[in-house]
Amino acid sequence: MISFPGIGASVALLLTYYGRVSAQLDRTGWTVSVDSAQGTWNPASYAIDGDASTFWHTQWTPSTPNLPHNITIDMKAPRSVSALTYLPRQDGNRNGNIGTYAVDVSVDNKTWQMSVASGNWIDDSVLKKANFAAQTAQYIRLRAITEAGGRGQWTSAAEINVLPPAEPSKGIWSAPFNTPLVAAAGAVLPTTGKVLLWSAQFVDHFNGTGNTETATYDPSTKQVSSLSLSNTNHDMFCPGISLDVNGNVVVTGGNNAAKTSIYDSKLGQWTGGPDMKVQRGYQSQTTLSNGKIFTIGGSWSGNGGTLRNGEIFDGTWNKLDGCPVSPMLTQDQDVSNGVNWRRDNHGWLFGWKDGSVFQAGPSRAMNWYTTTTTTGNQSAAGDRLGDADAMNGNAVMYDAVAGQILSVGGAPNYENKTGVNYVTAATTNANIITINAPNTTVKTESVAHMAYPRAFHNSVVLPDGSVFVTGGMQYPKPFQDDLSAFAPELWNSTTRTFTTMNPMSIPRNYHSIALLLPDATVFTAGGGLCYGPADSCTNNHFDAEIFSPPYLFNATDGSAASRPKLTSVSSLSFPVGTNLTVSSDSEIKQFSLVRFASATHSVNTDQRRIPIQPVGAGQANNYTVAVPSDAGVALPGYWMLFGINGAGVPSVATTVQIRTV
Missing domain, CATH: 2.60.120.260 (Galactose-binding domain-like)
Incomplete structure (x- = not known):
């Protein structure tokens, strides 16, 4: 002690x-x-x-x-x-x-x-x-x-x-600041850098349908503003989320299980989209190499008893019955609301090469989905060795060029319930999953475990390739804060080990989020938001905190590190395979692209990182940055371009768009 x-x-x-x-x-x-x-x-x-x-x-x-x-x-x-x-x-x-x-x-x-x-x-x-x-x-x-x-x-x-x-070598947390709602979902908006937050029809519980309470946080002013969304008649609680090619936030299902709503990040407005063919809640979705959006699973909401196979969005929704959900079902033993209501939740999806989708979990069995044919196709990708089903765990693509994904935590069953005899304890497990060509067996490797078991946590890839794991609890208990993990951990992708960081103020479990901001800090918020009435939700967290990672501080004395600055980028919107000319005010050792992200229910399918070694352009502090030529690696959409100096300190990001053409 x-x-x-x-x-x-x-x-x-x-x-x-x-x-x-x-x-x-x-x-x-x-x-x-x-x-x-x-x-x-x-x-x-x-x-x-x-x-x-x-x-x-x-x-x-x-x-x-x-x-x-x-x-x-x-x-x-x-x-x-x-x-x-x-x-x-x-x-x-x-x-x-x-x-x-x-x-x-x-x-x-x-x-x-x-x-x-x-x-x-x-x-x-x-x-x-x-x-x-x-x-x-x-x-x-x-x-x-x-x-x-x-x-x-x-x-x-x-x-x-x-x-x-606190020791700056273990990161520094801001003071908590109030939010007008429990942030169960969120997305960083590429055009403004603001964070869009939402809860449900109510700010503190979710037993309604028909509209959604939303708010925005502005990192530049530190201000939170709120508004009530009613124009799309969509309660976007427990949805699927993707950021599309144009940086719009595409939200599907949830309490209104067939609905689609789209937030225009440039205009700051919501519009209604076409209904999905399959009703869903707790599904996952991801943007593909061709700019389309794929979704699968989601038996929590909608038409009970049916299997939620895949479908694809390209202005309209089309079913892909050749993309069955059954191969990715976990073995969750909670059948109180039907056999599959927990088993197809919160898939770990990654858009990949040639319009394919890789499903890394939470089931131990992993799968490939092909979306480019009329009906789609599925093939097994092997098991995640050294791990079991890991519901409410995380998977993060920290190196898209190498096809490397870190999976952490999770539990065999979605929820710890009293009076049952099945295993629900969260794990400390960590695995590296390496993918290459679609429809091939993938490589998995168990690596050094976390210090704390976690379920309902969030993980965020940082510009330097490390992964920040925050929040979660020892047993997955929705709406509770029992046995919360207050100390986050930082995974080093070189040493493949975790280091415990300084603890946060507020427990962040079920219905919490964490997102990378363009200034290379991490925004985390939410937790709680139970099924009403509101006075029964005793663990609501109407607040947020900002974590500044250790790379923002000098190792010698803990003072704020001097950050490099990107002074110009030759193009801010370009197709894959482009060579960018980037200038800075000081020497840069490495660049990285990190995709703008969204998060809900421990799922963030938008984030991924591309490390790029620069080539000098003939004069000091001018570099050629080669964007990967495969759209499955460099997914279309908006990215944060960071420059990292020899001390490992990242710049504030420049926002760029990778187009399909």
Whole structure:
């Protein structure tokens, strides 16, 4: 166990469990002051006494002061701090659990920097964390603005702790910021760099049909705006998602199981598309080398009992009955809603050469689908050796030139249920899958495993070829946060090993997303969004966080790294096989193309990375960048072009479009 001076063993265990925090300041001699306390029964000092069985509680008899309440910690000397943890009372009673909160800091207890972190904590007994940018402070104040369960005007806390700045070598998390909905799905818009987010007909639960609540996050302004979508009559909860050749977001099925809606990323408008031939929810879909879109599976929603074979979209939908879903079914033992309702969910699909589709999972059996004939075709691709069915796991194409895919985590069955005897524990498994020509047996290789078992997690390929794995839980339990993995892991594609990163503030499990942004950081949000009514959804996360990977910091002192800048690109829209001339303000060692992405339910079929070794163009900092000539490798659509210097630091991306012609 990690040693934490000045706190009891019971609290140390709670703090370190499952990667929640990694370091803590010595609290010896610290004092606290509060606006209210229940006498000697629940004094303020209990919030920093190192004993999880005691707790501070605001006055509740003979009178009850109104919210908001606050507790201020005097650390007795200025210190560098970057996070606060809050442990709710642990006696089984939830009265006083903090809901909406804010954290303030001060050097002198007079001049305060307000709301360095703010947000909403859910109503349970799990340790909470609020990250913020590193500050020098002697005083730190936690303001309880609401009581999480709305039970009364009181506040309580078993333990409040302050954390030093995180090690930049393990990445830095932003403070959480609020979103107006639970972001169960999202896509990065190529034309603006904004992140399009959506939930369901409601912002906090999903038992409706007919419209979708949406929002956009703008990384340049750090602002979130919301709007209500009703013009397509489509509840896009649990859909398939693809970014097409023109950067439009094509969303299919879900609660309205046959619908298609298309978001024009240039105009910022939704329009209705043609209905699919097969009703679907929990399906996956992917853009192909010819610009068409393929989808398969999705028995969660729609016409129960039928097999959801493949179909293809090229302005209209056409069934491909020669692309059967049956070969890719998992062996999930939950048959409560029909034999196949879990078994064809969330396929790991990759558009590949000659209009083919490679299905890497989550079934152990992998398959090829041919889409260029009238009815399509299927052939076996072999088993994912060293792995079992891995529902709610991830697969990421980190090197499209080499046809290499990393698969991580997942569980044999979709959901952990009480009173059943089948295996649902998530795994730590990691495998490399290498594909080449379509319709051939693929190579699989088991590699060093993750530190934490994960299901419902998200994985994001970074410009340098590493894969960032974040969130997830030890047992797949929809709408819950039990046994969450707070510490993400970074997979190195050269050493083929994982390194544990600094922990995030908020658990991200079922209905969470993670997406690479053009500035080479990672956006993560959501989690929760249960079947209503809204007050039954006790683990909703109306917030987002940004992760800055270690490559953005200097290894010597942790300061922000100097980033190269791409000053010009000879063409921003071009066909495959083009040689680009790229100029930069400093030396570039490698370029990479990373496709703009979308995500929902742990599935992101849009992302992939193309590494490119540049060729000098005859003068300093001018390079020839050769785009692969195969559209199955360089899928048509919008990509982020990064330049990476000798220290491994990526530029901010230049957006480019690879066309079909």
